[in-house]
Amino acid sequence: MKVQHDIVIVGGGLAGLRAAIASAERSRKLEIAIISKTYPIRCHSVCAEGGTAAVLREGDSFDLHAWDTIKGSDFLADQDAVEFFVKEIPSEILRLDNWGCPWSRTKDGRIAQRAFGGQSFNRTVFAADRTGFHEVHTLYERTLMYPNIIRYDEYFLTNLIIEDNEIRGVTAIELKSGDLILFEAKAVILATGGAGRLYGFTTYSHQVTGDGMAIAYRAGIPLKDMEFFQFHPTGLVPSGILMTEACRGEGGYLRNKYGERFMEKYAPEMMELAPRDVVSRAMWREIVEGRGIESEHGAYIALDLTHLGEERIDERLPLIRDAAKKFAGIDPVEEPIPVRPVAHYTMGGIHTNINTETQVRGLYAAGEVACVSIHGANRLGSNSTAECLVFGRVAGERAADYALKKEFRHVKSESFKKEEKKIFDDFLKKSGDENPYEIKKELTKVMDDNFWIFRNGEDMKEGVKKIRELKERYKNVEIVDKSRRFNTDLINTMEIGFMLDVAEVVAIGALMRKESRGSHYRLDYPERDDKNWLKHTLVYYNENGPIVKYIPVKITKWMPVERKY
Amino acid sequence: MEVEIKVRRFNGEKSYWQKYRVPVLSGMTVLDALLYIKENIDATLSFRYSCRMGVCGSCAVKINNKPRLACETQILQLKDVQIEPINNFRVIKDLITDFDDFFAKHRIVKPYLIRKNDSYEKPVEMIQTPKQLKKYYRYSLCIKCGACNSVCPVSSTRDDYLGPAIMTTVYRFMTDNRDEGKDERFKIVSSERGVWRCHFASECSEVCPKNVEPAKAVQKLRIKSIIYEIKKFFK
Numbered sequence: 001m002k003v004q005h006d007i008v009i010v011g012g013g014l015a016g017l018r019a020a021i022a023s024a025e026r027s028r029k030l031e032i033a034i035i036s037k038t039y040p041i042r043c044h045s046v047c048a049e050g051g052t053a054a055v056l057r058e059g060d061s062f063d064l065h066a067w068d069t070i071k072g073s074d075f076l077a078d079q080d081a082v083e084f085f086v087k088e089i090p091s092e093i094l095r096l097d098n099w100g101c102p103w104s105r106t107k108d109g110r111i112a113q114r115a116f117g118g119q120s121f122n123r124t125v126f127a128a129d130r131t132g133f134h135e136v137h138t139l140y141e142r143t144l145m146y147p148n149i150i151r152y153d154e155y156f157l158t159n160l161i162i163e164d165n166e167i168r169g170v171t172a173i174e175l176k177s178g179d180l181i182l183f184e185a186k187a188v189i190l191a192t193g194g195a196g197r198l199y200g201f202t203t204y205s206h207q208v209t210g211d212g213m214a215i216a217y218r219a220g221i222p223l224k225d226m227e228f229f230q231f232h233p234t235g236l237v238p239s240g241i242l243m244t245e246a247c248r249g250e251g252g253y254l255r256n257k258y259g260e261r262f263m264e265k266y267a268p269e270m271m272e273l274a275p276r277d278v279v280s281r282a283m284w285r286e287i288v289e290g291r292g293i294e295s296e297h298g299a300y301i302a303l304d305l306t307h308l309g310e311e312r313i314d315e316r317l318p319l320i321r322d323a324a325k326k327f328a329g330i331d332p333v334e335e336p337i338p339v340r341p342v343a344h345y346t347m348g349g350i351h352t353n354i355n356t357e358t359q360v361r362g363l364y365a366a367g368e369v370a371c372v373s374i375h376g377a378n379r380l381g382s383n384s385t386a387e388c389l390v391f392g393r394v395a396g397e398r399a400a401d402y403a404l405k406k407e408f409r410h411v412k413s414e415s416f417k418k419e420e421k422k423i424f425d426d427f428l429k430k431s432g433d434e435n436p437y438e439i440k441k442e443l444t445k446v447m448d449d450n451f452w453i454f455r456n457g458e459d460m461k462e463g464v465k466k467i468r469e470l471k472e473r474y475k476n477v478e479i480v481d482k483s484r485r486f487n488t489d490l491i492n493t494m495e496i497g498f499m500l501d502v503a504e505v506v507a508i509g510a511l512m513r514k515e516s517r518g519s520h521y522r523l524d525y526p527e528r529d530d531k532n533w534l535k536h537t538l539v540y541y542n543e544n545g546p547i548v549k550y551i552p553v554k555i556t557k558w559m560p561v562e563r564k565y
Numbered sequence: 566m567e568v569e570i571k572v573r574r575f576n577g578e579k580s581y582w583q584k585y586r587v588p589v590l591s592g593m594t595v596l597d598a599l600l601y602i603k604e605n606i607d608a609t610l611s612f613r614y615s616c617r618m619g620v621c622g623s624c625a626v627k628i629n630n631k632p633r634l635a636c637e638t639q640i641l642q643l644k645d646v647q648i649e650p651i652n653n654f655r656v657i658k659d660l661i662t663d664f665d666d667f668f669a670k671h672r673i674v675k676p677y678l679i680r681k682n683d684s685y686e687k688p689v690e691m692i693q694t695p696k697q698l699k700k701y702y703r704y705s706l707c708i709k710c711g712a713c714n715s716v717c718p719v720s721s722t723r724d725d726y727l728g729p730a731i732m733t734t735v736y737r738f739m740t741d742n743r744d745e746g747k748d749e750r751f752k753i754v755s756s757e758r759g760v761w762r763c764h765f766a767s768e769c770s771e772v773c774p775k776n777v778e779p780a781k782a783v784q785k786l787r788i789k790s791i792i793y794e795i796k797k798f799f800k
Contacts, residue, residue, distance in 0.1 A: 025685050039668065041621070041622065041708075042616075044615070046620050047620060094690055097691055098684075100678040105693055105695050108692075109693050110690065130620070133708075134705065138677075141676045141677045144671070144672045153665075153668070176657060205616040205617070205621065206614055206617065238592060239592070239617070239618075241618045435604075438604075441604075481609040481611075483576070485577055485657070486611055486661055489608045
C-alpha cells in the first residue's frame with residue numbers, strides 16, 4: 001500500500017509533536033503525517049520528570065544560560081547553536097502555557113522555576129515532577145486541533161528512501177495489519193529519540209532502541225559524538241527508574257555508608273547540584289572504593305529527602321514518592337532512597353546543522369535522535385526537553401518551507417518491493433539457531449561492563465570485539481512468531497539489529513577518543529586534551545566496518561577553561 | 566521460587582488459556598514476568614509495554630479479574646496469576662486491544678485550551694494561581710490506559726458512549742481558568758453519548774491506577790451541564 005503526504009514526521013514524542021504543530025502553523029495546505037511506533041502519549045518523553053530550562057526572569061540572562069550549557073558540555077557544544085537555543089526557549093514555555101500545560105506556579109500565579117544541576121540560576125520550569133508527561137499531553141492534544149495533521153499510530157519505521165541524495169519517503173510496518181506501507185513525502189523529519197536501551201541498567205522506556213539513528217546511519221548519514229552517553233546519578237535500585245534531579249534541586253542529599261555528604265570532596269561549591277557527569281563519577285568512585293551501602297542488588301548510594309518534609313515532597317515530588325513506594329517499597333518521607341548512576345541520555349546522534357538539516361536534502365532530525373550539538377560531552381538537566389521544543393519547531397518550519405517549494409517525486413515500485421521481500425521473505429521466514437533476546441541480553445551486558453562510567457582501552461577493545469561477535473551471531477537469528485498481525489517478535493528482533501549497529505558506533509567512538517571529557521571518562525587518559533581532542537567524532541557506515549572522521553567544534557566567544565564546580 | 570501464570574491468548578481466530586511457569590524474584594512485576602515468558606519461553610506471546618514506571622499507560626491488562634498496570638503490579642503480592650486483555654476493547658492479539666476508537670473519541674471533545682485571542686507568534690504568560698491549578702490538576706493526570714472504560718457498564722453496552730476517561734479530560738479543560746471553550750464542549754458532553762448516560766457505578770474510580778477519580782469528574786461535569794442547560798433556557 002502507498003500513501004502520500006507533504007511532510008512525514010517519524011516519532012510521536014516531544015520533538016515530533018512540536019515539529020508537527022510548527023509545520024501545521026506554517027501552512028494549512030500542507031498535509032503532515034506523524035508515524036509513531038507507539039501511540040504518541042506512550043512515548044518515552046513522558047518519562048522526563050524534572051523540568052525545562054528557560055530564561056524568564058530578571059537576574060538571569062541568555063549569556064548565563066549559554067555559559068552554563070557550554071561549561072556543562074565540557075566545551076564540546078557548538079556555541080552558535082547554544083546561543084540560538086537559549087534565546088528560543090522562553091517563547092516555547094509560554095506557548096505551552098497558552099496551550100494548557102499545567103506548569104507549577106508561584107503564589108501570585110506566575111510560572112515557577114526551580115534549581116537544577118549545573119544551572120547557576122533557578123531557571124527550570126516544571127509541572128510538579130511530571131514535566132515531560134504534561135508537555136507531551138499538552139502538545140499531543142494541541143495537534144488534534146489541526147485537520148492537516150494525520151496520525152499513523154503503531155507504525156514501525158523500517159527504512160528511508162533516498163534517491164540522488166534527496167529524500168523521497170519512508171517505509172513502515174503497520175503493526176495492526178502487518179503490512180508494509182510506503183509513505184511518499186517531500187520532506188521527512190526523524191524524531192525517533194535516543195538509544196538508551198543499549199544499556200541494561202537504564203532509565204529508558206523499553207522501546208528506545210535507536211531505530212532512527214541506525215536507519216540513518218545505514219543510509220550513509222554520519223552519527224556524531226556517540227561515545228558521549230549520559231549517566232544520571234540517581235536511578236532507583238534495582239529497576240533503574242529515574243529519580244529526578246529535582247530531588248536534589250529541591251534540597252535532597254547524597255550520602256555514602258558513613259552518612260557523609262561526599263560531594264563536598266568532589267564539588268565543594270555546587271555539591272549535589274554539580275553537573276551529572278561530575279556527580280555520577282563521584283558516586284561511582286564512592287561505590288568502587290567500598291563506601292557504598294551493600295544490598296542484595298549490589299552497592300548503592302542513599303538519596304536522602306527525609307529533611308524536606310512530607311508537605312514539600314507531596315507538592316514538588318509526588319511521582320518520586322509514589323514510584324519509590326511502588327517499585328522499591330520505600331517511603332522517601334521516612335527513609336533514604338537507594339540509587340545508583342544509570343544510563344540516561346544519548347548526547348550524540350544524527351549529525352545535523354543548526355537548522356536541523358542532515359546531509360540529505362529534505363531530511364531533518366530533531367530531539368534526542370539528533371546531535372546539533374548543544375549538549376557536547378555532557379548535557380545539563382532540563383536542557384533536553386528544551387531542545388525537543390526548540391529544534392522540533394525549527395525542523396517543522398524548515399521542512400514546511402522546503403515542502404512548499406517542492407513537487408512530489410514518485411518512488412520506484414522496485415525499491416518498495418525489495419524492502420517488502422527483505423523483511424517478510426528473507427528475514428521473517430528464515431530459520432536460524434540464535435535467540436535474538438539472548439543477543440540483546442549479552443549486548444546490554446557488554447555495554448554495562450565495558451562502556452560504563454569508568455572506561456579504559458583494554459576493556460573497550462574487548463567490548464568492540466564482543467559486539468562484532470554478536471553482530472555475526474545476529475545473522476543467524478530466528479523469529480519464532482511467523483504471523484503478520486501485530487508481530488512484536490519481528491519488531492523486537494529488528495530493533496535488536498538496530499541496537500547492534502548503534503552500539504558499535506558508541507564503542508568505536510569511545511575507544512578512539514584518547515582523553516576524558518564530560519561523560520566519557522578514561523582511567524588510562526584521565527585528563528581533557530584540548531590540543532588533540534577538541535573536536536566532534538563522526539562515524540560513517542561502511543560494509544567492512546565503521547569509518548571515523550572528526551570535525552572542529554564551533555567556538556564563538558567562550559574559550560575552554562578548567563571545569564570546576 | 567516458581568509461579569504459574571495463566572494467560573488468555575487470541576491468535577485472530579481462536580481464544581484459549583495458556584499456562585507458563587516463571588521463576589520469580591522479589592520485586593518482580595507482572596510485566597517482568599510477561600517479558601520473561603516472551604524472551605525465554607514463548608516469543609509469540611504479545612502484549613504492549615513501554616515506560617515500566619506507570620506513566621505511559623501502555624500495559625493495562627486484567628490481572629485476576631481486575632484491570633491494572635502490569636508494570637506496577639508485584640507478582641509476589643498475588644496468589645494465583647491470571648492475565649487477560651481488558652474488557653470493552655476489541656482484542657487484536659493476545660493481550661493487545663484496539664484503542665483507535667478510544668483515541669478518536671478523545672479528539673471529538675476538543676481536549677485543548679480554546680482561547681479567543683491565542684497568538685502563536687507572540688505567546689504571553691498567563692496567570693494561574695496554585696488554587697486555580699489545584700481545581701483541575703488531579704484530572705490532568707489521566708494516562709489514558711483504558712482501565713476505567715474497561716469496567717464501565719455503559720461503555721460495555723453502548724459503542725458511542727464517550728466513557729469515563731474522555732469525560733474526565735473534558736472536565737479538566739472546563740475547570741481550567743485559561744480556557745474559553747466551554748460552550749463548544751457542553752454541546753458535545755450534554756448529548757446522548759455524554760454525561761446523561763453515566764449510571765454512577767463508580768467502578769471507574771476504584772480501578773484508576775493514578776487515582777484520578779473519573780466518577781467524580783463525570784458527576785461534577787453533569788452538574789455543570791445542568792447549570793449550562795438552565796442558563797441556555799433563560800437566554
